[in-house]
Amino acid sequence: MAQQTQISRVADFYSAWLEHFPSFKVLASASRADVLRQWSGLGYNNRAVRLHQLAKDVTGRRHRALPQTIDELLALPGIGKYTAHAVACFAFGQSVPVVDINIRRVLSRLKWKIHSASEMKPEKKIWSVAAAFLPPNNAYDWNQALMDIGSQLCTARNPKCAECPLRHDCASAFSSKFNAKHRAVKKTEPHHNGTPRRLIRGKILKILHTGPKRFNDLLPLLNGNHAASPPKMGEPLAEKQKFLHDVLALMENDGIIEMHGSGTSARISLPESS
Ligand code: SF4
Structure with a gap:
């Protein structure tokens, strides 16, 4: 839930989710539509689909429990290197490094003299630095501390080096150049008349929560109300x-909706099968 979503926003959803799906077993047997309904409002619905799939994979395993080795975790849907290592360390107490975006920034600055706010070392390099720095018996606290330093002190623009416990060992401490302006490269997101595709997907899902719809019923959703770019x-x-x-085809491909029939009379619904 916290991937690409702020923790403060996740907190309420997290409790409600656990109340509704208290175990992998309950989640695995839920319909995809129910899973998407419970996720509604959090966005990036592919995460819900992958979590649902993960619950099915886990309950289909011999021990019906989340595996503990990194290789087995990596084989599950939606689990990448970061998540596999974070679960191994924080849930199972293993002595493994964890590298998220904050830790990558902290370790880049700690080890190399960094000259601008945007400069970070390649992820592959940072994983080996993280492994080399890992204290032998306290990976959990170490990884949590690095995350906190990255989010609270070693921020992208104005790091608080004077308050940082790493300042005496840090190659970039008090660098005067962190505040130099850097222009972020703006990614262009597919859109329709200024309304990002992501928002249109959200609107489609919202309307499908009320029941199946015909293709033509969904067309008015493209009329948009995006202030920056009024309807053409x-x-x-x-x-x-x-x-x-094209949007519906992508959503169907992601397992978020089902389409029955074709053309303008196609019937679109949330996937009701579990
Ligand atoms: S001393 Fe400054 S640059 Fe170095 S890790 Fe701490 S906050 Fe970041």
């Missing part, structure tokens, strides 16, 4: 239909 007057219907069709 006279946009050819075929263009709108193609955009909606």
